[in-house]
Amino acid sequence: MYEIGHFIGGERVAGQSGRTAEIFNPATGEVQGQVALASNEELRAAVENAKAAQPAWAATNPQRRARVMMKFVELLNRDMDKLAEALSKEHGKTFPDAKGDVQRGLEVAEFCMAAPQMMKGEFSEGAGPGIDIYSIRQPLGVVAGITPFNFPAMIPMWKFCPAIAAGNAFILKPSERDPAVPMMLAELMMEAGLPAGILNVVNGDKGAVDAILDDPDIAAIGFVGSTAIAKYIYGRGSSNGKRVQCFGGAKNHMIIMPDADMDKAVDALIGAGYGAAGERCMAVSVAVPVGEETADRLVEKLIPKVESLKIGPYTASDDVDFGPLVTREAQKRVLGLVDRGVEEGAKLVVDGRNFKMQGYEDGFFVGACLFDNVKKDMDIYKTEIFGPVLSVARAKDYEDALDLPMSHEYGNGVAIFTRDGDAARDFASRINIGMVGINVPIPVPLSYYTFGGWKASGFGDLNQHGADGFRFYTRTKTVTSRWPSGIKDGAEFSIPTMK
Secondary structure (H helix, E strand, C coil), X not given: CEEECEEECCEEECCCCCCEEEEEECCCCEEEEEEECCCHHHHHHHHHHHHHHHHHHHHCCHHHHHHHHHHHHHHHHHCHHHHHHHHHHHHCCCHHHHHHHHHHHHHHHHXXXXXXXXXXXXXXXXXXXXXXXXXXEEECCEEEXXXXXXXXXXXXXXXXHHHHHCCCEEEEECCCCCCHHHHHHHHHHHHCCCCCCCEEECCXXXXXXXXXXXXXXXXXXXXXXXXXXXXHXXXXXXXXXXXXXXXXXXXXXXXXCCCCCHHHHHHHHHHHHXXXXXXXXXXXXXEEEECHHHHHHHHHHHHHHHHCCCECCCCCCCCCCECCCCCHHHHHHHHHHHHHHHHHCCEEEECCCCCCCCCCCCCCCCCCEEEECCCCCCHHHHCCCCCCEEEECCECCHHHHHHHHHHCCEECEEEEECCCHHHHHHHHHHCCCCEEEECCCCCCXXXXXXXXXXXXXXXXXXXXXXXXXXXXXXXXXXXEEECHHHCCCCCCCCCCCCC
């Protein structure tokens, strides 16, 4: 049994509130640790540390800040297996998938080595008579991130790396379900040369979230989680005058055209639908074959693949395809939604509800499930299931297929599998989804592009990582300068123009 407190002022500190949450081993169902839940006073202590440290960090030139990121990347590579082990133990995802979680965060840290370039402004000499105009990009001050359980390494790094590289101090409130890795990341940042107080980790529940939303010294908040909570955070944070970006739920469709390479499409669906037990906001949860003949071929090939998926704890072997869900509550919710799909009349062609892992009967496992003949009005179609459940929604033609993701409330990711360039180009142009894959099932952009969904999947004007990561955590100041030799005598009462 281990205990996790907070990381404030450059060191681990024990929780003082007296409130804790249990940390489970998802594979066994056993409690393996406890995490402190912060009080408002503990959150405030972190903010005060950040506030005191930030001015000197902002005054550090961007190249030196980038060197901290360079060293951080080196340390992430050194401790990759250690981080992945801790991640798998608390989250339940397979060891290779856990390493991928760390790697995708590492790539954003690599991009943040470009801080000197990303912080550059613009300059116009002679914009008017003796007048020069230039812009400078400056950090906001103290900023925060509230991150989910399903990527406990990647998403915290998506938030704090650009914020810190831009000269801010950062308050991270990670998920209390798997808090070990965020604490380890904070320690690695210190080892990389980050000054104490620039990155603070405050563990907590809704109380800590509300304290962040209401704190007058926190200028901006980035969030990833469910849409309901995203709306709450966006509304409350914005009403308090903060800059807020929130990314919520998803229901990602993959359209399979009649000309698609069916074997490649099936493999793509298997990996994208069942990887990480479906606990990904970019998981493909709806397959949309175009035409009955395409649908029949797809389902025929999917069934044996789904039935042969290997499920187990991350310790079993590297060939396990996916592990347990993160909590008992998540397991019950997913099983309840599968039951609901059967009640609604969808055809459950692969039923994983009774899966039990020998030796791990108390773990939070759910077997792979595959539905066919899913309709738009069914709960399993409308709801983000966040489990190893793939639905096949048959479309009579291309326009019918296009309408499904277009009319869904979520707009995170979408994909099309086809050999037809015209169809792919039309699809990419018309679809009202934030991230599009063409023969790519999980279109998560690389670190130098931005990540973000549309509709109920995203709230705010700027996305995560890439250039938007720096834009979100900075603001632009524009300076218009004129020296005495260019100033006319006498007062000027009209608004300045370039006439």
